[in-house]
Amino acid sequence: MLNISKGIISRPVKGCVYGVEGIGKSTFASKWPDPLFFDLDGGTARLDVKRVGDIKSWPQLMESVKFIYENPSTCRTLVIDTADAAERLCIEYICGKFCKKGIEDFGYGNGYTYLVEEFSRFLVLLETCITQGINVCILAHAVLKTVTLPDEMGQYDHWELKLSSKTTNKVAPLVKEWADLLLFSNYETILVTDDKSKKQKAQGGQRLMWTSHTTFADAKNRFNLPEKLPFDYSYIAKCIPDGGQVQEIVKSKPIPVPEAPAKPEPPTTKETPQVPAAKPNNPLLDKVYQLMKQNDITEEEIVKAVAMKGYFPDDMKLGDYPDNFIDGVLIGAWDQIKQFIINNISPFKA
Incomplete structure (x- = not known):
C-alpha cells in the first residue's frame, strides 16, 4: 500500500538565524510561538522569556533536547542560543572523552571528523522535536571571511556562520543544509557623497535580513519570501506554524500496489555483499x-x-x-x- 498525499504539508520549521553582534537575534527568536531558550551564551538576561540557563556540558545539552522531545507540551519553539556555544561544548566533550587538550591534538583532521559525527547526532535529535510539532530555531554569530577565487581571479568578502573554520570541519554546512529557513541579518549602510568635500560618508544602519543566497552571505528559504526584508519577525510570521499540529492539507486514499512476482535468483559460486541500487538523483x-x-x-x-x-x-x-x-x-x-x-x-x- 502506498499512502499517497497531495498538497502542502503544514509542519514545524527548522530555522537558523545568524548575524553580526548585537543586531537582536535573541529578540527576533523570542517572537516565535511560545519559545523556550537553551541559553548557552547567557544572552537572554534582558528578555522576558522561558530559558534553561544551566546547560554546561554536551551530554547535558543532548539530554535537555531529549526531554523536550519526550515532553512536547513544554514549548512550541525550541531556541538554541547559540550554535557556536553548542559547538564549543561538543569540542570539550570530545577532547575530554579522548583525553586530548584540544581538537587539533587528534592530528590529520580526525578531531573534526569526531566533531561532525557528534554534531550530526545533535541535529538528528532536534529533528525528533520537529516530529512532535515543535519549531526549532538555531541562532548563530556571523564572521566575515575572505574568499579567494581560483586562477588569480580576485577575492571577495563573505559572511559565514561563526563555527570552526578548518576545511576538514563540516559543521557549518551541516547546519545550513539542515535548516528550512536560513536568515542572515546585518545593518545596511548607505554611502553618501558630500557635495563640497566629495568624500563619502556612511549613513543609515537599518536592520535587514536576507532570505536568499547572495555573493556576500548564505541564506535560503522554502516559503517564496522576498530576497531582502526588514529584520522583524512579523515579516516571516506567516511561515512559522503555531506548533503542536502537524497536518496534511489534502490527503488521498491509500492506493493498493500489486506485488510483483518473485524472480528466481541466479546461482552464484561466491558469496558477495549485496549492495542495493541507489535512489535516482542522489x-x-x-x-x-x-x-x-x-x-x-x-x-x-x-x-x-x-x-x-x-x-x-x-x-x-x-x-x-x-x-x-x-x-x-x-x-x-x-x-x-x-x-x-x-x-x-x-x-x-x-
Whole structure:
C-alpha cells in the first residue's frame, strides 16, 4: 500500500538565524510561538522569556533536547542560543572523552571528523522535536571571511556562520543544509557623497535580513519570501506554524500496489555483499554504496551500526536517512563507521 498525499504539508520549521553582534537575534527568536531558550551564551538576561540557563556540558545539552522531545507540551519553539556555544561544548566533550587538550591534538583532521559525527547526532535529535510539532530555531554569530577565487581571479568578502573554520570541519554546512529557513541579518549602510568635500560618508544602519543566497552571505528559504526584508519577525510570521499540529492539507486514499512476482535468483559460486541500487538523483547514496562495495560492507551492517550508535532505529532503511546525516556521518566519518563495524559487528573483515 502506498499512502499517497497531495498538497502542502503544514509542519514545524527548522530555522537558523545568524548575524553580526548585537543586531537582536535573541529578540527576533523570542517572537516565535511560545519559545523556550537553551541559553548557552547567557544572552537572554534582558528578555522576558522561558530559558534553561544551566546547560554546561554536551551530554547535558543532548539530554535537555531529549526531554523536550519526550515532553512536547513544554514549548512550541525550541531556541538554541547559540550554535557556536553548542559547538564549543561538543569540542570539550570530545577532547575530554579522548583525553586530548584540544581538537587539533587528534592530528590529520580526525578531531573534526569526531566533531561532525557528534554534531550530526545533535541535529538528528532536534529533528525528533520537529516530529512532535515543535519549531526549532538555531541562532548563530556571523564572521566575515575572505574568499579567494581560483586562477588569480580576485577575492571577495563573505559572511559565514561563526563555527570552526578548518576545511576538514563540516559543521557549518551541516547546519545550513539542515535548516528550512536560513536568515542572515546585518545593518545596511548607505554611502553618501558630500557635495563640497566629495568624500563619502556612511549613513543609515537599518536592520535587514536576507532570505536568499547572495555573493556576500548564505541564506535560503522554502516559503517564496522576498530576497531582502526588514529584520522583524512579523515579516516571516506567516511561515512559522503555531506548533503542536502537524497536518496534511489534502490527503488521498491509500492506493493498493500489486506485488510483483518473485524472480528466481541466479546461482552464484561466491558469496558477495549485496549492495542495493541507489535512489535516482542522489549522489550521496551513490557515494555510500561505492564505499560499501570497496570495503566489502553490506547495508545490513551499516543499518546495525547506525542503530547501535543510537542515530536511528534498526528498522529504518539506509535510503531513508536524511541527506545531512549521510554526508556528515556515513561519508564524512566513513573510516570510523567501518572500524566500528569491524570491532563490533563483523570482526572477520579486519
